Amino acid sequence: MTAQLADSAIALTDVKFGWPDQPALLSIDQFRLLPGERLFLYGASGSGKTTLLNLLAGVLVPDKGNIELLGRPFSQCTSQQRDQVRADHLGFIFQVFNLLPYLSLLDNVLLPCRFSVRRASRARQRFGSEEAAARYLLSTLGLSDPALFKRPVIELSVGQQQRVAAARALIGEPELIIADEPTSALDSDMRETFIELLDSQVTHSGSALLFVSHDLSLATGFSRSLSLAELNSASTVV
Amino acid sequence: MMLLNLAWRSLLNRKVTVLLTLFSLSLSVLLLLSVEKVRLEARSSFANTLSGTDLVVGARTGQIQLLLYSVFRMGNATNNISWKSYQKIASHRQVAWTVPISLGDSHRGRSVIGTTADYFRYYQYGKKQPLSFAQGQPFADLHDVVLGARVAAELGYKLGDQVVVAHGMGNTSFAQHENQPFTVNGILAPTGTPVDQSLHISLQAIEAIHVGWQSGVKIPGADEQKLLAEADLTPAQITAFLVGLKSKMATFKLQRAINNYRGEPLLAILPGVALQELWQMIGVAEQALLAISVMVVLTGLTGMLTVLLSSLNERRRELAILRSVGARPWHIMMLILLESSLLTFTACLLGTLTMYAVLAVAAPLIQAELGLKITLGLLTGWQWRLLGMVMLAGILAGLIPGWRAWRNSLADGLSVRL
Numbered sequence: 001m002t003a004q005l006a007d008s009a010i011a012l013t014d015v016k017f018g019w020p021d022q023p024a025l026l027s028i029d030q031f032r033l034l035p036g037e038r039l040f041l042y043g044a045s046g047s048g049k050t051t052l053l054n055l056l057a058g059v060l061v062p063d064k065g066n067i068e069l070l071g072r073p074f075s076q077c078t079s080q081q082r083d084q085v086r087a088d089h090l091g092f093i094f095q096v097f098n099l100l101p102y103l104s105l106l107d108n109v110l111l112p113c114r115f116s117v118r119r120a121s122r123a124r125q126r127f128g129s130e131e132a133a134a135r136y137l138l139s140t141l142g143l144s145d146p147a148l149f150k151r152p153v154i155e156l157s158v159g160q161q162q163r164v165a166a167a168r169a170l171i172g173e174p175e176l177i178i179a180d181e182p183t184s185a186l187d188s189d190m191r192e193t194f195i196e197l198l199d200s201q202v203t204h205s206g207s208a209l210l211f212v213s214h215d216l217s218l219a220t221g222f223s224r225s226l227s228l229a230e231l232n233s234a235s236t237v238v
Numbered sequence: 239m240m241l242l243n244l245a246w247r248s249l250l251n252r253k254v255t256v257l258l259t260l261f262s263l264s265l266s267v268l269l270l271l272s273v274e275k276v277r278l279e280a281r282s283s284f285a286n287t288l289s290g291t292d293l294v295v296g297a298r299t300g301q302i303q304l305l306l307y308s309v310f311r312m313g314n315a316t317n318n319i320s321w322k323s324y325q326k327i328a329s330h331r332q333v334a335w336t337v338p339i340s341l342g343d344s345h346r347g348r349s350v351i352g353t354t355a356d357y358f359r360y361y362q363y364g365k366k367q368p369l370s371f372a373q374g375q376p377f378a379d380l381h382d383v384v385l386g387a388r389v390a391a392e393l394g395y396k397l398g399d400q401v402v403v404a405h406g407m408g409n410t411s412f413a414q415h416e417n418q419p420f421t422v423n424g425i426l427a428p429t430g431t432p433v434d435q436s437l438h439i440s441l442q443a444i445e446a447i448h449v450g451w452q453s454g455v456k457i458p459g460a461d462e463q464k465l466l467a468e469a470d471l472t473p474a475q476i477t478a479f480l481v482g483l484k485s486k487m488a489t490f491k492l493q494r495a496i497n498n499y500r501g502e503p504l505l506a507i508l509p510g511v512a513l514q515e516l517w518q519m520i521g522v523a524e525q526a527l528l529a530i531s532v533m534v535v536l537t538g539l540t541g542m543l544t545v546l547l548s549s550l551n552e553r554r555r556e557l558a559i560l561r562s563v564g565a566r567p568w569h570i571m572m573l574i575l576l577e578s579s580l581l582t583f584t585a586c587l588l589g590t591l592t593m594y595a596v597l598a599v600a601a602p603l604i605q606a607e608l609g610l611k612i613t614l615g616l617l618t619g620w621q622w623r624l625l626g627m628v629m630l631a632g633i634l635a636g637l638i639p640g641w642r643a644w645r646n647s648l649a650d651g652l653s654v655r656l
Contacts, residue, residue, distance in 0.1 A: 057562070057652050080566065087564025092652060094562070097555055102251035103244075114240045115564030168563065 008068065009033045009176050009208035010056065015065035015075075016234070017051055026051045027234035028065075031226075035070075035175065038202060038209040040219040043228035049212055052228065053180055056210075057090065058082030070175050087116040091169030091207070093198075095181040098165035099153045105143075108153055109134040109167045112174075119172025130171075137167040141197050159190045166198050173205040180212050195221055241569060245576035248556070252549065259545045260585055266538035267589025267628060270531040272596065274621055277524050279612050284517055287431045288480075288509050290362030292489050295319070295327065295496055296478035298503035302519070305512040308339055308478040311349040311432050315341060318475040323501050327481070330495075332488040335360045337480040340444045340473065343403050343415070348389050350403050350437045352444030352476070358384070360482055363431045373397055374424030377440050380471075382423035388434040390425045397422050401437065403447060415447040418466075430611040442471040481506075535628055539635045542581055546574065546639040554650055557643060562652045570647045574640040575633065582632025586625050590617070 012031040018024035026048040043049035054060040067075040113120035123133035141163040183191040219225040297317035328336040340352030405413035496506035601612040
């Protein structure tokens with residue numbers, strides 16, 4: 001089944017996860033993210049956020065229940081298959097330190113193309129070359145100054161680094177972007193700019209966006225918002 | 239290719255520790271290769287000391303001892319052999335040539351050898367190379383001396399210089415044959431053998447300088463010049479002699495005949511066999527040297543392992559990022575393996591290049607100081623094997639941090655906190 005035909009980007013049914021001999025960390029009866037949908041997931045620390053992200057990334061497997069990613073029975077795949085799905089169809093943006101310090105700005109953005117033939121060929125199809133795709137994404141995210149390209153990435157400001165991370169998540173147009181607190185290191189006016197940029201790019205590429213944050217004030221720009229604590233019946237208040 | 243590029247950039251990013259690791263690894267490879275090189279050169283130089291000689295004959299003693307004093311001019315003969323016995327064996331029908339050697343005198347710590355002009359015709363070293371003269375010619379007069387190359391070079395003698403021979407060995411002998419100085423008549427070309435360190439005079443000259451001496455002491459008041467004129471200078475005894483045979487087939491037969499000689503207890507040895515036996519004794523030191531340099535390489539590799547392992551913790555973030563952009567766990571493991579391989583490979587390369595640089599600088603010095611000739615050849619098969627083993631050990635060492643990184647990347651997932 002191809003991703004375009006999938007009726008949901010993410011579908012969780014009766015998913016339970018917990019470490020052996022410990023109370024369950026996560027228990028979600030039903031959760032869906034539609035293709036191209038932009039969802040704000042409110043998650044305070046201790047709400048099972050990290051566990052959920054690792055489950056969606058395929059690094060962890062639920063004890064029970066089903067995870068479907070782009071219509072695939074993700075949780076029943078082998079770990080190799082899950083790795084393949086992650087490389088081809090998922091883009092991640094983390095809170096801080098997203099970039100490899102020893103690669104240039106451009107090489108950082110191009111990393112997913114190195115690990116996924118699909119994303120590399122998609123980038124080439126639309127822009128002619130992977131590098132052209134990276135440059136286009138960077139310029140739409142406000143990073144077109146040639147001087148920036150020569151500087152080591154660790155010398156970029158946090159805001160610039162996060163935008164490079166966004167470009168990297170978007171390159172090759174993966175169907176699902178997962179952003180984990182991408183704005184918490186930014187100051188408030190940069191936060192809004194970043195979210196606007198991310199939003200327009202996601203709309204442009206038709207990707208679904210799962211935006212996880214503990215900052216409820218950011219939820220206003222999203223078409224839907226959910227609270228993980230309500231979703232997760234196993235969540236224990238810390 | 240992409241992983242190799244990542245591994246390379248990641249190493250460059252950790253310049254200081256990586257350079258230090260590389261430095262110690264390269265040094266250990268340099269040591270390993272150099273020890274191997276010197277060992278080979280020493281062995282071939284050792285085996286090249288004497289060639290073309292079928293038997294070495296001396297008074298009965300150990301075979302190594304005979305070899306040591308007759309060929310290496312080390313130690314002293316316990317007994318001499320009589321001129322009569324020598325004559326008898328020399329005239330054996332299977333014997334092509336003989337070179338008598340009479341030892342016991344010295345000049346400033348270097349052996350003085352009494353011999354005949356046949357020495358310069360038949361003595362061969364290396365791959366059957368005969369001795370050749372750099373200057374001058376074999377001794378003609380009674381008081382002529384032919385110098386080995388390093389004797390002339392170190393003591394600064396040229397043709398026509400006067401040399402006084404001392405009685406016995408040692409640098410500061412009190413008994414000097416100062417009444418009968420010798421004139422330098424020839425200087426030999428360098429050979430890289432103990433010949434370079436010897437002075438050669440005729441057997442008659444050995445007799446001549448001991449005229450008027452008894453039991454190694456000068457008889458007081460004896461008129462040497464008068465006695466010399468009257469003396470019969472046919473030697474009474476010599477220390478040893480080298481034998482060349484007409485046919486190699488006769489070697490063992492003649493050896494047995496000499497060993498069973500009834501006139502006096504004699505020993506005939508096959509120089510090749512004795513050299514082999516002597517080398518095996520020295521070989522223990524050689525093995526020890528090799529063992530030590532192997533240890534040094536292991537230390538270098540352990541250093542690399544330590545650096546790679548301790549860097550893994552700081553690099554968890556880096557590895558998690560790679561995982562999030564689609565790297566599989568085996569990519570992570572390969573990355574670490576490539577790093578250790580790159581390090582080891584570069585170290586092997588640097589170590590080899592440094593060895594050649596060091597040899598190029600040191601070879602003339604070693605030749606001058608030790609008489610050991612070192613050639614800058616290609617790497618030998620064994621040296622390639624050593625390098626291969628270092629590479630293999632480096633890659634195997636990389637498996638440990640590689641496996642840990644692989645396990646970490648599974649356990650950490652994408653969420654490493656700082």
